[in-house]
Amino acid sequence: MTATTRRKLAAVLLSTVIFACLGALTTAAVGRPVEIGTxxxxxxxAGIGLFEEFYVQGPRGNWMRAMHPLRSIFIYILVVxxxxxxxxxxxxxxxxxLDDLPVVYRRLPYxxxxxxAFSIPGILMMRVAHFVGLRTLLDLILGTYHRPVQERKVLLFLDINxxxxxxxxxxxxxxxxxxxxxxxxxSQPIVDHGGEIYLYKGDGLIAIWNWSDAINDDAILHAIDAMFAAVAREGKAYARAFGVVPGFRIGVHGGDVIVSEQGDAKRSIGIYGDAINIGARMEEAARTHGVRCVISEMVADALSDRSRVRAxxxxxxxxxxxxxPICEYAPG
Known part of the structure; x- marks a missing residue:
């Protein structure tokens, strides 16, 4: 099972729990049988979670993702x-x-x-969890990084040429x-290979991995290969819709960083340290040297397969x- 599928199933479970709690509370409040309402x-x-994660957030759900969030609520109501x-x-x-069904049919409009009515708050909560990111939301709720924590990360910087x-x-x-x-x-190749999106920035992004997750089985290299393969696979679709297939460059670096909550009126998880500046420079070096991917020697030395890595x-x-010291990685 891929990391993307596990993340989606976790979101479905969250949706199920949210709706079950809302259903139990509202059913009890109006004096109806709690077991039926729950x-x-x-x-x-569960149905809303599956619809959201495997349809709306999939290729066929592009039309809903492009829709105004408040307008899409009406689609969700029909689904409910x-x-x-x-x-x-x-x-x-x-x-x-089953003997109760005739009564249920008579009270169907009610x-x-x-x-x-009780599903709308549940839908809004699911949308918030998706916009913020399930892992980030849980970290903020649980206070994982309420106090600064030092962690070892691998950072990937990407921009369109x-x-x-x-x-x-x-x-x-x-x-x-x-x-x-x-x-x-x-985004999906990154998540499938153990990474997460830290930040979308204009025409690019920053992705992060725990050091061990990135290095074990050279997952960071597999992610890079999968990213270039994903764009190549969609080449005809890009050419048909936009008349051009995107080229892009990647820079990778890793090291110790400080992870902490940041902001007040708006909270988020921030990453601080020299590794951020060095990672950004790796992406700039890819442009300077005219290559598709530059990896710092610190990360390259930790990899088991260096067959496509050169200084x-x-x-x-x-x-x-x-x-x-930097190295070029030639994506397969």
Whole structure:
């Protein structure tokens, strides 16, 4: 099972729990049988989670992701209604209460309105969890980084080649659609190989791995290979929609960083340390040397497969007294 699938199933479980809690509370509040309301809510929550993670966040769900979030709520309401009609029959079969179905049918408009009303907060909570990121949200709730923590990370910096000229050629709106597809195509290979998106920045991104996750079985190299393969696989789609296939460059570095909560009115998880500046310089070095991927020697030395790694020299990083030895990695 890939890391992406595990993440999606974790989100489905979260949706199920959220809806079950809301269903139990609201059913008890109106004096209805709690076991029926809770089981209906469990089934609806699982259905909403599966719909969100495996349809909306998949290739076929592009039209919903492009829709205004508030407008998409109406689509979710229709899905909830359909799920409720299925769930009430399953619930009554499982609980052995088929005799109650005639009463349920007579009260169907009330039941639909009731479950739709409590589902809206659940849907909004799921959307917030997706926008913030499930792992980041849990870290903020649990206070994992309430006090600064030192961790060893591998950081990957990525940018599109010639993005300024490309933006002028495509126009702002088309360029936005182009970048949106590009970043979407690259996100799954990162997550599938143990990484997570730390930040989307304009026409690029920063991804992070725990050091051991990146180095074990050369996962960072497999992620880079998969990213270039994903764009190559979508080449015809890019050419058809935008008239150009994106080229991009990657820089990779690793080391000790400080991870901590940041902000007040708006909270997030921040990463601090020299490794950030050096990682950004690796991406700039890829542009300077005209190669697709530059890896610092510190990361390259930890890899087991160096067959496609060659030394390039050293790079001076502002604020770092010693030049950083760098290597080229040739993606397969």
């Amino acid at each position: 089981m209906n809510a469990l089934l609806i929550g 209604m359909a799920l409720y009609l299925v769930a009430l029959h399953i619930t009554h079969v499982v609980l052995g209460r 039941g639909l309105a009731f479950f739709t 010639g993005s300024t000229a490309l933006g002028e050629r495509l126009g702002a709106l088309t360029m936005r659609a182009f970048v949106r597809k590009f970043l979407s195509d690259l 390039l020299g050293s790079e001076q990083v502002k604020g770092i007294s010693t030049a950083i």
